[in-house]
Amino acid sequence: MPAVLHAAGIDVVRGGRYLLRDINFTVHPGEHWALLGPNGAGKSTLLHILGAFGHPTHGTVDVLGHRLGRVDMRELRTHIGHVDPRHRLDLPLKAHDVVLTGLTNTPELDPRRRYTGAEHRHADELLELLGMSQRRDSAWTTMSQGERGRTLIARALMPKPSLLLLDEPATGLDLAAREQLLTSIDQLRNEVGDLASVLVTHHLEDLPTSTSHALLLRDGKSVIQGAVELSLTSATITKCFDHSVLVTRDRGRWAARSS
Known part of the structure; x- marks a missing residue:
């Protein structure tokens, strides 16, 4: 099945500084990715490009089968669902x-x-x-x-849309509202089986149980990516955030605390 998103060797350079460096990233239908990392890691920059709002400095990006730079970006964005709580x-x-x-x-x-x-x-x-x-x-x-x-x-x-991008959807929510939102996202993903999604967050506690894959960024570079069983562990989160962290999972939900 064709990929919904495919980024190959992308760099983003602004003012001589690399905001993203050599990112390779592929999302297939039905996959639900978490994009995690500390402040300044490049999460928002990557989501901006995946949402067809900008181009990489180097490398190629295909969104819904269309190569950025060879497609009407405005028309392409009509086929992407973008959720920004700061709307x-x-x-x-x-x-x-x-x-x-x-x-x-x-x-x-x-x-x-x-x-x-x-x-x-x-x-x-x-x-x-x-x-x-x-x-x-x-x-x-x-x-x-x-x-x-x-x-x-x-x-x-x-x-x-075939692709849903969620930019820190739990921002500003209290405990009950967050749980209601995450339950709704899980239900949505279950109902729409071929929907692909990428959710950006700083916090493992904000990840729905339906999260299937994760990409961890630090200083614009990929720390690890892949299925959550391999990518969301104490070792990988410790490396990503440069802080000793214990990651646990209970009934499908993650939690992290200093170890």
């Missing part, structure tokens, strides 16, 4: 309408577009999948951070 929206749009904006990737509904009954039903189905049916008509400005996070995931799924 700015000051309008009191209802949750249902926020999800609909995922079709055009705009902050508000497109007044020139006529949304079909099927599109409205799909928006409601996604809200139900993310546990937000009861908040369908709630205004964005009145939602909790956790409710906004789940609404943004539904929004990202509206165009039925």
